[in-house]
Amino acid sequence: MTKFLIDSDVIIWHLRGRREIAELLKNLQKAGVPACSSLSIVEVQQGVKPGEEKKTDAFLNSLTVYPVDRKIATEAGRCIRGYKKRGIVLGIPDAVIAATCLVYNLVLLTYNQTHYPMPELKLYPL
Numbered sequence: 307m308t309k310f311l312i313d314s315d316v317i318i319w320h321l322r323g324r325r326e327i328a329e330l331l332k333n334l335q336k337a338g339v340p341a342c343s344s345l346s347i348v349e350v351q352q353g354v355k356p357g358e359e360k361k362t363d364a365f366l367n368s369l370t371v372y373p374v375d376r377k378i379a380t381e382a383g384r385c386i387r388g389y390k391k392r393g394i395v396l397g398i399p400d401a402v403i404a405a406t407c408l409v410y411n412l413v414l415l416t417y418n419q420t421h422y423p424m425p426e427l428k429l430y431p432l
Contacts, residue, residue: 313416381405
């Protein structure tokens with residue numbers, strides 16, 4: 307069974323009512339409960355507007371959340387360091403999200419595929 311990690315941008319588009327994302331997430335639920343990184347919760351929560359709190363919290367509470375543990379932190383640091391040597395700057399949230407997928411063998415759902423240059427990372431085509 308393939309498991310999916312939802313990037314912050316996809317969560318935001320879902321909460322803003324993008325129908326194709328709602329349909330996609332509904333279909334992916336057949337493979338299990340969708341998940342996100344704890345960093346995605348930070349990224350989503352920082353942009354919540356007044357009146358959006360209940361809907362946002364309800365959706366985020368429906369997801370499995372992968373915390374940033376030692377394995378993920380170590381892998382994210384390695385990714386950042388390795389790509390820095392190549393002249394590519396990875397943001398910490400993106401590196402942590404990618405590391406979460408790599409450590410737990412998850413497929414990443416994101417519209418920001420250019421943020422994730424790791425060839426070993428499985429990306430869902432959006």
